[in-house]
Amino acid sequence: MATDNPVVSQADAGAIWNRVLEYLRSCVSGEAFDTWLSPTKGRELKGDVIEVEVPTSFFVEWLSQRYAANIKTALAAVCARPLSVSFRPRGQDDIARLHEHRTRSPWKITDSPSYSARSAYRLKPNYTFANFVVGESSRLACAAARSVAERPGVAYNPLFIYGGPGLGKTHLLHAIGNHLLSERGDKAKILYVAAETLFLEFIQAIEKDTRLEFKNKYRCLGLLLLDDVHYLVGKERLQEEIFHIFNHLHNAGSQVVFTSDRPPKEIPTLEERLTSRLGSGLVVDIQPPDLETRIAILHHKAALEGLSLPPEVAHYVASRVKSNVRELEGCLVRISAMSSLAGEPVSLALAEKALKDLLPPEQTPSADAVITKTAEVFGVPAAAIRGPSRTKQLALARQAAMFALRHKLGLSLKEIGTMFGGRDHTTVMHALDKIQSLCTTDPTVASKIERIMSGITGA
Ligand code: ADP
Numbered sequence: 218m219a220t221d222n223p224v225v226s227q228a229d230a231g232a233i234w235n236r237v238l239e240y241l242r243s244c245v246s247g248e249a250f251d252t253w254l255s256p257t258k259g260r261e262l263k264g265d266v267i268e269v270e271v272p273t274s275f276f277v278e279w280l281s282q283r284y285a286a287n288i289k290t291a292l293a294a295v296c297a298r299p300l301s302v303s304f305r306p307r308g309q310d311d312i313a314r315l316h317e318h319r320t321r322s323p324w325k326i327t328d329s330p331s332y333s334a335r336s337a338y339r340l341k342p343n344y345t346f347a348n349f350v351v352g353e354s355s356r357l358a359c360a361a362a363r364s365v366a367e368r369p370g371v372a373y374n375p376l377f378i379y380g381g382p383g384l385g386k387t388h389l390l391h392a393i394g395n396h397l398l399s400e401r402g403d404k405a406k407i408l409y410v411a412a413e414t415l416f417l418e419f420i421q422a423i424e425k426d427t428r429l430e431f432k433n434k435y436r437c438l439g440l441l442l443l444d445d446v447h448y449l450v451g452k453e454r455l456q457e458e459i460f461h462i463f464n465h466l467h468n469a470g471s472q473v474v475f476t477s478d479r480p481p482k483e484i485p486t487l488e489e490r491l492t493s494r495l496g497s498g499l500v501v502d503i504q505p506p507d508l509e510t511r512i513a514i515l516h517h518k519a520a521l522e523g524l525s526l527p528p529e530v531a532h533y534v535a536s537r538v539k540s541n542v543r544e545l546e547g548c549l550v551r552i553s554a555m556s557s558l559a560g561e562p563v564s565l566a567l568a569e570k571a572l573k574d575l576l577p578p579e580q581t582p583s584a585d586a587v588i589t590k591t592a593e594v595f596g597v598p599a600a601a602i603r604g605p606s607r608t609k610q611l612a613l614a615r616q617a618a619m620f621a622l623r624h625k626l627g628l629s630l631k632e633i634g635t636m637f638g639g640r641d642h643t644t645v646m647h648a649l650d651k652i653q654s655l656c657t658t659d660p661t662v663a664s665k666i667e668r669i670m671s672g673i674t675g676a
């Protein structure tokens with residue numbers, strides 16, 4: 218392979234990037250590797266540039282800011298010739314598809330076989346694996362879902378996914394269905410159904426005396442995606458019916474995936490034999506995502522909507538909404554609506570205003586806790602931050618503390634000035650502006666601010 222050969226080589230790009238990843242594995246923490254590096258793929262080699270696919274545009278920003286030096290060293294170590302890297306977000310394809318979907322005329326949509334199959338199967342087109350941001354807390358569930366989507370009826374049958382509300386269980390169910398539909402087309406007999414809908418259908422079947430049709434409809438499936446089975450509590454006849462449907466599908470080698478808000482054994486009054494059927498395959502849980510994953514989810518959703526989301530706004534929202542991705546999305550919708558109504562770009566001030574009544578009151582840490590944390594991150598004595606010294610390092614730490622006090626505690630410029638020996642509000646304003654701009658230009662400062670903001674907790 219010559220340096221000046223522009224021929225696109227996928228195999229080479231993949232192999233080189235895998236070697237780079239192997240090298241990087243020993244340079245960064247396991248968690249950072251799994252979150253930011255492991256989801257990347259070497260796609261193309263164009264001359265001296267290796268094109269690497271990443272899940273979202275936020276990864277481009279993050280990897281370029283945080284890992285550029287490590288990646289450069291790794292490339293130099295594993296390649297015989299100098300190569301540079303260019304990141305390409307996979308999300309771009311999704312955005313293109315989304316726009317295409319939106320601009321298509323309605324009759325074209327109904328003409329499309331995959332669209333009609335999708336609606337017949339009740340699958341939501343945007344709930345795909347590509348749109349699911351994987352974090353530590355959802356890694357196992359997502360891997361199991363992928364494996365079932367790739368080889369249905371083989372490995373984990375049934376697959377049972379449980380977890381709290383708004384953590385992506387329904388999303389993963391649809392992702393399995395969408396994947397199989399794209400692989401096998403209309404031949405795949407897939408059906409997504411929420412237990413509540415199944416119950417209504419069952420009642421109707423009893424009323425209209427069409428139970429045989431009901432049975433047949435479910436027994437002929439290749440993949441049954443049954444959502445929210447905790448809803449079956451107390452519905453004994455339906456449980457009985459599902460037990461038989463499940464046995465039939467299982468014997469026929471068809472795949473069944475269940476979700477619930479708790480594990481099978483903790484669903485009260487669920488008939489013993491159904492409980493043991495539900496738990497007879499693989500049972501996996503989904504836990505709330507960590508801060509980095511919440512930020513990545515926000516950036517991914519914003520990119521899909523074409524919304525420009527500054528990093529400090531993503532951080533602000535993600536550090537306030539911790540246990541429910543649906544609520545994270547709700548915040549983004551509010552911010553986006555307020556931004557277009559006010560005709561203003563998204564900023565921290567706009568986000569704070571938009572989410573004022575939506576967010577739970579934050580447990581307020583003390584000003585002392587903010588200053589102590591800042592001192593610790595900057596490696597200076599806390600007392601010196603409040604003092605008069607103007608050395609460069611102390612001045613920066615002081616400005617960072619002012620920034621944190623403003624954005625974490627919402628203190629006024631005057632209050633902050635008083636806290637630092639009666640400095641006036643313009644000095645404080647200058648400090649806030651400076652840190653804000655350093656956050657976008659200086660990754661070291663950005664990372665320190667992030668550590669301060671996420672490291673301070675309420676009393
Ligand atoms: P659940 O079924 O667990 O209550 P959903 O699957 O309905 O939750 O998810 C709620 C919303 O959050 C959906 O819009 C989904 O797309 C989104 N969501 C949840 N987890 C993720 C994730 N890891 N990445 C991207 N979006 C997610």
Ligand code: MG
Pocket residue numbers: 386387388444445
């Ligand atoms: Mg759900």
